[in-house]
Each structure stands twice: as C-alpha cells, then as structure tokens.
Amino acid sequence: MDLPLTLLGLALLLVGLVAIGSASIEFGDWNYGSPWFHTKRHLVYIVLALAAAAIVYRVPTSVWLQTGWVWLFAALALLILVLLPGIGKDVNGSQRWLPLGPFTLQPSEFAKLAVVVYLAGYLVRQADTVRADWQGFLRPMGVLGFVALLLMVEPDFGATVIVVGTSFGMLFLAGVRLMHFLAVLGVALLGLVALVFSAPYRVQRLTAYTDPWADPYGSGFQLIQSLIAYGRGEWLGVGLGNSVQKLFYLPEAHTDFVFSIWAEETGFLGASVVIGLYAALVARILWVGRRAARAGEDFGAYLCYGVALIFSGQAFVNMGVSSGLLPTKGLTLPFVSYGGTSLIVCCCMLAMVLRVQAEVPEPKAPRGAKR
Template structure:
C-alpha cells in the first residue's frame, strides 16, 4: 500500500518531453561554450567564463523547474492574477531611473548583485498563466460578449506599452501574439478578433515607423548588402556563417564568424554559429528538436482539452506558442527571413532569466501530463 501511495504521489515524468528539453539544454551548452570562447578570453581573461556561468544558469533553471513541477495546476489557476501583478510591478521597476540597468540604449534588466533579471521573460510566463485562468473561468463571456473579450486585450495592451518603453519590440510581439493565439483558440468571435487584431497590427506598424532605428533595421533586412559595414553588418555576417557551414559544418570550435565578426555571437545569433560549425545537418537537428518539443506540448494540451481540463489545455497551448514564436523569430532573424530583433532562442541562448522561465514553463506542462494520469477532483473544475 505504501509503495502504491508513493507511485501515485511521484509518478514518472513524460520521458519524451523531458528528453527533448534536456537535449536542447545540452545543445545550448555546447553552442554557448564554442561561440563565447574568444569573446570571454578577450573581455574576461578566461575562455570558459560564459560556459561556467551558463552551467550555473542551467543548474538554477533545472532547480526552478523541479520546484514548479511540484506545484499542482490548481494553484496556478487560483494565483494567476498575482503572477500578473508581480510581472506588472517588475516591468514598472525596470523603467525607474537608478533601478533598471541600461545596456545599449535599452533598459530591460534589474541588477541583482552579480546577476540580472529580465522582467520581460517573466512577463511571458505570467501572461500565459493569467490568460489560461481567465479563459477557463470566463469562457462564455469571451465567446459571446465584447466586454469579456476586451478585458484581456486591455491587459495585453498595458504590458505591450511597458515593454515598448524599455524598448523591447521582440518581447512585445511574442506577448501579443501568444495572447491573441490563446483567445483565438478559446473560440472568440471572429469579428471581434479581426477588428482588434487589425488595430494591433496597425499600432505595431506605427511603432516601427515612429523610431528611426526600427526603420533602419527593416530596410537593412530587405537588402543587407546595400550597407554591409553599417546597418546590414549583423545580418551579412550571419548569412556568411550559414554559407560557410554548408552541409556538415566546419567543425565545433572552428567558426570564423565568432572571432568578433558577428556581434552577439553567444546570445541573439548563437544559431548562426551553430549552423556554421555543424552545417545544414546540425541546424536541421535543432529545428527538428523544437518541432518535436512543441508537437508534444500540443499533444498534452489536446489530451487536457479532451479531459475537459481547459485551464491545463490553455497553459500547454500558451507555452507552445511562446516556444514556437521565439524559436521561429530567432532563427528567422539569423537566416535573414525576418528583420533583426533581440529574442533569445529557448533553452539555447545565453541568459539566466530566459533559461529559468523556459524550464519553469516546461515543468508546468510536465506537471499537467502527470495530472492527466490521475482522476480530476470535482472541486477543481471551476475556481471563481
């Protein structure tokens, strides 16, 4: 009886989902180690400076994921508004003079001793948790009334405004796209959706043309070779990295573009260095890993939906939208498919906050998969 009780309390993880997340973490560690060696040696007199920090970030992120895995989804349902409020406070704090840290004209980080916290990453997770709870509780209002649909839209607009003040256009796009994707999946009236989506797109276009540097990025994206040593420099160097990789790559550690040709080689453009060193084959493996991970998360979400656990389903769909959106944008920017914008590659790019949030969101999905193996308590169906 005791063994049976323990097995019910600690059921095994979804092996495929856990292994896919672990595989991406390993790829990230290898990619960061290779891409940052020369940069770390030049700036910190230690070739393994970023590798050691990334290992520490992974340890913290996995620990955070373990903690999140212990939290039942019903707790997230009850406290969604609190996480949203916490994210809002952090987004306001990062904008206060003397509180937020300014890097290259962007005030996106909160210094915490030797580390920094990026509130925009936490905001993505908080938005998913809040919207999943709202769409579960207010399903009828969202589908049948303008007021029920507009409340989450106003919340998203407030977050988007704070993110744009930083400015963080990439995070704004991901938060807005995830929110609209979830509301569409919740069955909102198509007319409501089209009107608000159209206004949002028009607002984003206006924001692009309101800042000269965003217009410059757009023009550089359409023809980077017109100014290969100026506005098109990053994209040109990234495309050179892809070209050098060919089919099988130049070999791990043998990248030329990471030798101070490609800026941000271990952060925003780590996929370019990976493609140069491992070629089309290595780049394809990473893409397939993301496709498998996102597909598995959607599968868990579908199972939750069929079991009438709408909150759990929306959590899964939201996590899948965040991961797929960021992966698509990051790899699209690196390959010249999209204009340049600073977004991390989930589980791979260098950055502690991103790793912690990614592992936490994956842990939420793993927890949901665990709970789907157990009968649902009647009291957990609706929380007002």
C-alpha cells in the same frame, strides 16, 4: 514525468551548452581573461533553471489557476521597476535589466510566463463571456495593452510581438467570435506598424533587413556576418570550435545569433536537427494540451497552448532573424541562447506542461477490453 518531453528539453539544453561553449571562447578570453567564462556561468544558469523547474513541477496546476492575477501584478511591478532611473540597467539604449549582484533579471521574460498563466485562468473563468460578447474579449485586451506599453517603453519590441501574438493565439484557440478576433487583430497590427515607424532605429533595421549589402559596414553588418556563417557551414559544417565568424566578426555570437554559429560549425545537418527538436517539442506540448482538453482540464490545455506558442514563436523569430528571413530583433532562442532569466523561465514553462501531463487522468479502457 512525460519522458519524450523531458528528453527533448534536456537535448536542447545540451545543444545550448555546447553551442555557447564554442561561440563564447574568444569573447570570454578577450573580455574576461577566461575562455570558459560564459560556459561556467551558463552551467550555473542550467543548475538554477533545473532547480526552479523541479519546484514548479511540484506545484499543482490548481494553484496557478487561483494565483494567476498575483503573477500578473508581480510582472507589472517588475516592468515598472526596471524603468525607474537608477534601478534599471541600461544596455545599448534599452533599459530591460534589473541588476542583482553578479547577475541580472530581465522582467520581460517573466512577463511572458505571467501573461500565459493569467490568460489561461481568465479563459477558464470567463469562457462563456469570452465567446459571447465584446466585453469578455476586450477585458484581457486591456491588460495585454498595458503590458505591451510597458515593454515598448523599455523598449523591447521583440518581447512585445511574442506576448501579443501568444495572447491572440490563446484567445483564438479558446473559441472567440471570428469577427471580434479579426477586428481587434487588425487594430493590433496597425498599432505594431505604427510602432515600427515611430522609431528611426526600427525603420533602419527594416531597411537593412531588405538589403543588408546597401550598408555592409553599418546597419547591415550583423546580418551579413550571420549569412556568411550559414554559407560557411554548407552541409556538414566546419566542425565544433572551428567557427571563424565568432572571432569578433559576428556581434552577440553567444546570445541572439548563437544559431548562426551552430549552423556554421555543424552545417545544414546540425541546424536541421535543432529545428527538428523544436518541432518535436512544440508538437508534444500541443499533444499534452489536446489530451488535457479532452479530459476537461481546460486550464492545463490553455497553459500548454500558450507555452507552445511562446516556444515556437521565439524559435521562429530567432532563426528567421539570423537567416535574413525577418528583420533584426533581440530575442533569445529558447533553452539554447545565453541568458539566465530566459533559461529559467523556459524550464519553468516546460515543468508546468509536465505537471499538466502528470495530472491528466489516463483514459478508461472500454468495458470488456483485455488488460
């Protein structure tokens, strides 16, 4: 396995465990009578994620290439299943989870992985068609549109943005015609704008993001508390475990806004370290993808590009939301936020990249070179 990539992934897992252990102590004690309730569950998720990653790493990339459509249909089935009354679990007006005993499954996380695997295979099989005419470009757009529709019905606007953005990025890197790309991208952006203004709560989030102090105890409350956490952190933080904002001031402190608590407790220095880990992780994945492309392993290259786009997109959106750079969206921070499905899928994605790296042949040394 690629050692730098493996160590970067493990470092982010460790950061997540420490951050969740600190951010969830009071919440777990108040709601479940155990301060380490979420920490113990997250440890179980880590074990399950590493076991799933070990299995995925053993699967050759050729298998993913041949079965991409199977995973896409499985993801579509789960996205439809979660919308059925009495089956999907409704939380805060969003029906995104399938209850599985003591745990829940979030189909939108699995859909991200399935779309990347399917689209990477499609770009290999239809490489010439995608670059030559509209038909090859619009066909995956139809599939993507159906996935986005199911995600919006839940509703899960954040996952929709990540899936659509990742797909467009992969198509652009595959070499589609610029005019085709810009035309469809323009239509997609208009559609996203229409979706924002079609729901009052999305408009409310947008206005709260531009001026959260206009409604400090209502729509702007969460962002204001997150900004206070950033401000209290200053350069070196208040120390691990000493956060004040996690004391029921900042809602969802151990999930979507865990980075705010981390910034409060470790300061600018700790936040910069995490940002640096993500930058190094994405750069290393892109390096693996570039190496696969040079070796003629196009499927592995597109797979790496898709995974890099998902990790970078989710990290940017999550940190941007918590710092007031972007409107509030419910997206997990890869490897760090509390959530079993997200953690398992992220580890499986990283395992696929490690498999691509393992399968790419080493470049031959020039004839006459010393060994």
